[in-house]
Amino acid sequence: MSTETGTSYDVDQTRTMTMREAIREAIREELARDDDVFLMGEDVGRFGGVLEVTAGLLDEFGDDRVRDTPISEAGFMGAGIGAAATGTRPVVEIMFSDFLGVCSEQVMNQMAKMRYMFGGKTEMPITVRTTEGGGMGAASQHSGTVHTWFAHFPGLLAVTPGTPAAAKGLLKSAIRSDDPVFFFENKMTYEQQGEVPVDEDFTLPLGEARVEREGDDVTVVASQRLVGESLDVAEDLAGDVSVEVIDVRSLYPLDTDTLVGSLEKTGRMVVADESPLSYGVHAEVMARMMENAFFSLDAPIQRVGVPDTHIPFSPALEGEVLPSADDVRTAVERIA
């Protein structure tokens, strides 16, 4: 869908970096490239972000461009929307995705609807970055994965990178996009390392999935943390089961063609996404496979996710509900 350049990248010119560094570099490069871009959120400046994603940016760009906000998500989300409608490109950080409910009026009725209700007479170039996911013992109000809400709501784009390269390329495209983009970072992936192109013009189109590992027997469509875990499973199973792993990357738009192409090849599919299982990403991927590739299916599509619970505090409980590599392996083996 995007007009951005660069659907693939040259591995000769990459650097190993973490997801956290890749995201920070994407923001830094876009702040440097375009004076209309600015960052705001709770503790993004002096503190450097509670998970240190934005560390150093205040020193480099000053407090006009990197703005610490009061703890008032509705106020500063609304301000970001008003700013976007009048000629700037805000990058708004919501510290934990669970807090998005606090500002949902501004997101649902203003950000998502202004362009449509105004008959196309405004752009809405805002990017909302937020962290999702369990695994830190942070309990239910700091561990949720809510991206389904935003992928479902008309008028918003939703991105879920599974690798540092995807994070950098997609975040740069999100910031350059004239549409509102929600950028969901899984907090357990911040230390994940990967090769990232060094070229400052490297971007990835919003709405394209990527086959991270080719395989013939089972397709695993994964997002965020589960991309890495699915790749590990594929490696472990190599020789017994040939697993194709796709980083879905973008939930809306969703790259139906790449997923269908893979299912037509393997005939089997697992959908792995760390969100509640009912009515979500899993269901949408399955629905599109039914609509487009029903006769390619050799087995029922399997889903791996959170069994419709909140994320509990105790490590003994948290590990139970969070989808893991073992869950992916079990699902693959069930249909292989």
Place this chain on the structure above:
Amino acid sequence: MVAIDIETEDGRREALRRMLTIRAFDSAASDLFADGEIPGFVHLYIGEEAVATGACAALEEQDYITSTHRGHGHCIAKGLDPTFMMAELYGKRDGYCNGKGGSMHIADVDAGMLGANGIVGAGPPLATGAALTAQLKGEDRIALAFFGDGAVAQGQVHEAINLAATWDLPAIFLVENNQFGEGTPVDEQHNVQALSETAEAYDIPGFSIDGMDVTAVYEAVGEARERAASGAGPTFIEAETYRFRGHFEGDQQPYREEEDVAVWRDRDPVESFKARLVERGELTDEEFEAMRESADEEIEEAVEYARDAADPAPEEAYDDMFATVVPEIEQFAARMRADGGAER
């Protein structure tokens, strides 16, 4: 068209003309709604004309406003064309929003009008954002949020004012206290005597003015604009006014007595301003009647235009969702059709 120098005789006449245009527009909308010509909900501004007119007269053309669900007056005061406003009320393609917004969502960002709004209290955060753009870009441009007394109970309004105050943004927060939040009197919704007292919490100037007096509004907003543009931050103004019509057209208004309405009708902002101009020798009764007829004619022409204007084509319902096309919308829409649409 926006700024008026109300210090001059020509300016005062222009302000009166503008109030009459708003009155004519909403009187017509009232009739057309009653006749079933206009779909949806219609919330009229009759009685409050002095607020929008005085405020927008004190703004510069490049300034932004945000509005409410009762937005027709703000639109006209900000310089929008009643013809395309009326076409929007009719849901026509030529309306300001191509028929997608209707009465409650008329907007023209290029004219600095960031939208009427169906959500009570949603405008102030947007105005804070527009003011933030002005500050970031170093532009001589401010943002004024119109909102109602009901919205003062909304959390996001306070967040927006706090943010604008903390960052010294060039913003004005203008409460139109029309005495009712939907069907509940203002004193049953707030504990403070004057809504402007809330400004104290943000350490910004706050005062209440007579919202039935167009010059009082003009002067207050003019001062607030100067303050905003100088970098001294936002001002909170409460304009006391009165909603002559119900919350929406068709509202049976069990929450008030006709005698109470009559008290405020005696202070009609259009008639009282006219009386002052006549008293000053700046206007005759005949000139006023001619002005009123001219406003009525302009709106009659707008209605004729709107009636004859083309409806949007049904497939235009799928336009304008995104700046960059997503494949989903077209594909899903196609599959709804009898032939099942195109393949994926």
